[in-house]
Amino acid sequence: MIEATALNRDHKPELKDEAERILKRGGRIDSFRDYYNNGEPIGPQRVWLPNEELPGLAMSRSMGDKVAHSVGVTAEPET
Numbered sequence: 001m002i003e004a005t006a007l008n009r010d011h012k013p014e015l016k017d018e019a020e021r022i023l024k025r026g027g028r029i030d031s032f033r034d035y036y037n038n039g040e041p042i043g044p045q046r047v048w049l050p051n052e053e054l055p056g057l058a059m060s061r062s063m064g065d066k067v068a069h070s071v072g073v074t075a076e077p078e079t
Contacts, residue, residue, distance in 0.1 A: 008079050011061040014045040018060035026050050027071030047073055 009015075013022055013029045022029060028048040031041035047057045047068055055068045062068055063075040 011059050011078070012045065013047050013058070013060045015060065021074070022047055022060060022072035025070070025072030027073075032056070047071060 011018060013019060019029055028050050029045050030048060031045055032043055034040045034042050044058045047055065047060060049055070049067070049071060055065060057065065057068045057073060060073055061075065061078070062073050065073060069075070
């Protein structure tokens with residue numbers, strides 16, 4: 001029988017350790033908001049600048065995104 005073993009995990013902003021790093025660096029974690037429907041959340045959690053609607057990155061690790069890196073997104077691999 002063949003069994004798959006995960007070598008890593010999806011790096012999502014809402015994961016406890018990922019969220020701690022982002023919040024410590026001044027980032028904000030939230031979904032897009034539907035302003036036409038009482039601000040209901042739409043889609044996955046994303047990383048935002050504290051007072052702006054960018055970068056809106058739906059992952060907590062990325063290479064080459066200087067704006068996201070300024071609020072705790074990292075390119076450091078995890079395997």
